[in-house]
Amino acid sequence: MTATLRATDEFGRRAVKDVATIYGFHATVLHLLGLNHEMPTFYHNGIKRRLIDLHGRVIKETLKA
Numbered sequence: 001m002t003a004t005l006r007a008t009d010e011f012g013r014r015a016v017k018d019v020a021t022i023y024g025f026h027a028t029v030l031h032l033l034g035l036n037h038e039m040p041t042f043y044h045n046g047i048k049r050r051l052i053d054l055h056g057r058v059i060k061e062t063l064k065a
Contacts, residue, residue, distance in 0.1 A: 020059055027056035028063070 007017035027037035030052070037058065040051040 018061070020062075021055060023052055023056035024059045027052050028059045031058045031063075 006015060006020065008014060009016055030037040030040075037052050037056055038050060041048050042051070043049070
């Protein structure tokens with residue numbers, strides 16, 4: 001049994017179905033390492049910033065497969 005989670009165009013260059021961002025990929029990798037992707041922060045120019053920024057979310061559909 002095969003499951004298709006994402007799909008690309010006929011050349012494999014661009015995502016066309018269930019597009020994931022690089023922020024989501026990073027959040028998922030941190031989740032798999034056992035880290036909360038919202039917690040790691042650092043100071044930059046006097047502002048406290050998150051490592052993944054505000055766009056990242058764990059791609060749970062990939063983890064279920």
